[in-house]
Amino acid sequence: MAVSTTSPAPAAARPSTRRSFVDRVDAHLKWVLIVPSVAFVGLLIAFPIAYTAYLSFTNASGSVSRPKRFVGLENYTRWLTDADRFWPAVGRTAYFTGAALVLELVIGLAIALLLRKTFRGQGVVRVLILLPLVATPVAVGMMWLLIFEPTIGFANLVLGWFGIPAQGWLSDPSTALNTLIFIDVWQWTPMVVLILLAGLTTLPEEPDEAARVDGAGAWQRFRHITLPLLAPVIGAAAILRSIDALKTFDIIYATKGVGGGSSHEAETLNVLAYGQAFQFSQYGRASALLMLFFLLIVIVLATLAILRKKADQS
């Protein structure tokens, strides 16, 4: 301000334009900050989703001899009436996600309570349980492939010590999906533990102390004080884990390959869609499948969000 009165020379013009530029940035700061990320999301995420939606109504494929043509709802009706691949895949996706989620929450909560009180070596234990979380999922799949190898694997060796007959684990179609759930639980339970431990440290201690004074036992205090107070954090962990469990791809592909095994025993929606798109180049059909999958994810998340709200209120 003082600059303009003392020297109206050209030299002063520069700072004032710079200032007006800064002023302009400041006036729209919110948008200056947010536009790059929104533009990125729009370009690389929203547009592709819209394009996937469009492809789902066509017979687009990798074949050059067959031009892309609008086919209406054909892809959708085809999937929805497909009791061979689609519905079993829906069932497996739901089973995988549900089982992994419940196991991870229950075991994760138990471990978090176990690690809650201070003990010698607590820091070391908390660091060690980080390791499965940061391990590359594909390598984790390979690691379990060796451990669960029916003839040479460590898992059957251990079972042998207890006189339990060897299992087929990943190679047996009847146990493959459960074994994959086990792997997911091994890798991601620590995530639940970390979140719940962080949640436990923020809980007020007074209600627990008061209940202890009133003679409440450990289970009663857990059931009526810790659990309700922790419910929002458990809900957040449940949403995080269910999003990722629904989309599980790496460990299935690494251990069972495209198609989820010879009889598709581990084929979830994500794996089915990948095979349709990148093994058979059926882009239209795969896109319709992905739109249905997306719908399922939205339904699951909405259900969890409603449950979470109810848990918060009670």
Place this chain on the structure above:
Amino acid sequence: MTATAHQPARPSASRSPRAPGASTPEELAAIPERRPLRPAQRAAGVARAVGIVLVVLAFLVPLLWMLLASFKTNLDVVDPAKTFTFSPTTANYGTVFGAQAFGDFIVNSVVVGIGSTLLALVIGVPAAYAVSRYRVRSATGFLLLARVIPGVSLLIPWYYLFSQVQLVGTYAVLVLTHIFVTMPLVVAIMSSFFEGVPGELEEAAQIDGCSRIGAFARVVLPLSVPGIATSAILSFIFSWNNFLFALVLSDQETRTLPVAIVNFTSYASVDWGGLMAAAVIITVPVMLVALVAQRYVVSGLTAGATKG
């Protein structure tokens, strides 16, 4: 469930402090610490210690198994007698780096990881600041979209788009697509970090003559170094671990480690030693990063989730 679950309640209920002379809550609460441990308490302590050891073993033994197998010959891997006693060899690592050129794949993973982390920080940190200071709901929802959408549904259009402009197989495509993994992380971590930075700091800077953007750049950003470090470390780890995008969008030259290791199985489905060496090579760097920076990794992984 209830029958077993009620059992631990009994011993603690029986030691519910009704000792004579203790009347205020403070005194009552202090009693267990003053007295020597009762047998029941000692048993509970031992049970807890055993439980903790079991938990640690459950998470570590598989990783140790992978490490052991990577130093075994393929004959020793299949021999139960050589489970724990064997003469270690580094031949598997030689195979992986020699025949498979894993050195190149490591370079690819590092380039893509650093590139996508830096870009995610450049666009994600300002966005997170806007989200936490201006409460831009629509943007938050948009970014949530990036978190829930299955990657395969993006890959079809990406593949089409990038093959039209002949970019499939370049670093640029991998860096761009990996931002899809890294940016949501940066936004989640940084927005919860900025919540903890008091707004008075920017106000004070503005009173002292700073512009708003200046206050952000000169006051808030320097304070955010721990948050930015957290974001950078986790972004790099998640980009390093990402498999799906590079599986479709990389080529022979730009292949990242997770894709290389899966291809390794198809060449050599019985070379367990080599496979485990490859698995060790891919997991050890991120584990070392996580061990060194564990404080940041933990706070990053739990960011946002604990606020409910």
